[in-house]
Amino acid sequence: MNYKEQILKIIEDIFLEIPFIILTGCYQNYNIGNGYIPDIVIKYAYKNEEKRIVLEVKSQGEPRFIRDAINQILRYKEAFPNAYYMIAAPFISNTSANLCLNAGIGFLDLVGNVYINDDPLFIKKNVERNPLAEKRELRKLYSPKSERILRVLLDKGKKSWLTEELAEETNVSIGLVAKVKNVLLNEEWLESEYGGFSLIKPFDLLDEWSNNYHIEKSKKLNFYTMSSVREIENRLGDFLNKRNIPYAFTGQSAAARYAPMVRYKTTKLYIDSIEIVNALEVDLEIKQVESGANLHFLIPYDEGVLYGRQQFDGLFVVSQIQTYLDLIHDKARGEEAAVEILEQGIKKKW
Structure with missing residues (x-):
């Protein structure tokens, strides 16, 4: 069963559950006039009136594709105003809905x-999450190198980027930047402009x-110290700075610098390797x-964490972006x- 046949089966099942209407036909690639041929046209009877629903079917349901379908439907309406119009896709997110x-x-x-x-039909069903695939396209954003791109975009505010420039800034390939850019454009989170x-x-x-x-993607090593948080942080910083070892405090330790009203009793920091931790232990x-x-x-899962x-x-x-990510689900x-x-x-x- 192909994708359009799946959509037709869903429509038939919906209409079979409604006792006061009669489904009289489902057509693929039906000419509605002026050369317009939408993907699916449904005809049904209510009392003595024949009604029609016109569906535009998209293979992707991200906002960018839904907006394209809406524009197509607006053109259909000019040629064939006496119909109800719908869009079908594998998954319709809240934004697309x-x-x-x-x-x-x-x-x-x-x-x-749905x-x-x-009139007289009113059907509304809402599924909060996509059980088929949790936004398969968005999962492309969460590889370590793809996340470098997200960090830079969020960290640099309203800056406009060129693909090559962003690839250099994040130390990833131009091809990966292009893929991430495309996903963000499809979600309408990114705007492409001249230059x-x-x-x-x-x-x-x-x-x-x-x-x-x-x-948890970063390996965590847990220690105990008799020193206060400020004392141990200063001693750690002194040791690491003198040796030019990359590190950065995170969690509440970082939050207290950005928002001084934060109070905390534990220290957390990213550090380059277990060998360095062993040296600090001594x-x-x-x-x-x-x-x-x-x-x-924390041994960072990727160098981008320190960006x-x-x-x-x-x-x-x-x-601030990394601090937010590390804290937002901290109980x-x-x-x-x-x-x-x-x-x-x-x-x-912003």
Whole structure:
């Protein structure tokens, strides 16, 4: 059964459940006039009246493709106004659904989302998540090197980029930048313009990324120290700075620099390698523990984690974007600190 046949089967099942109408025909590639041939035309009878629903079928349901389908439907309406119009796609997200509703157009997808408002029909079903594939296209954004691109776009605010320039800044291939750019354009989070492209919906992107980001990707080593957080942070910074070893504090340690009202009792930092942690264990007289840790070392899963790090009083901390990602799902008051950084820091760049 091909994709259009799946859509037709869904339509037939919907109409068979409605006792007061009769489905009289489903047609593929039906000429509605003026040379317009939409993907599917449905005819049904209500009392003595014949009604029609015209569907434009898309193979992808991202906002960019849905907007194209809406524009096509508006052209159909000029030639054939006496019909109800819908869009079908594998999955209709909330963003795509709102585009349809604002245009007065119905929709349906393969996972159960349906909206039909064609008097006397009113059918509305909503599936919050896509059980077929959790936004397969968006998953392309979450490889380590793809995430480097997201960090830079979010960190640099309204800057306009060229593909080659962004590839150089992130130390990834031009081809990968092009792929990520295409995904972001399809979601309408990125705008392509003369002379470059720029991020236009940073908080939609940040929200989507944070829901798919897992700090556990970085290996964590847990230690205990008798020193206070400020004392151990200063001793760590002194050791690492003298040896030019890349590092950055994160979690509440970073949040306290961006939002000084944050209070905390544990220290967390990204550091280059386990060998360096071993050297620190000896030099700073800290002890590795299985429970009760108050000092956490993270071995970064990718160098991009340290992109945009900032220095406060001689100590490096991760960027505001990375701090937000590391804290937003932290149950120990992390979400509160993350929101503070978002409101007081990140949003000011936009």
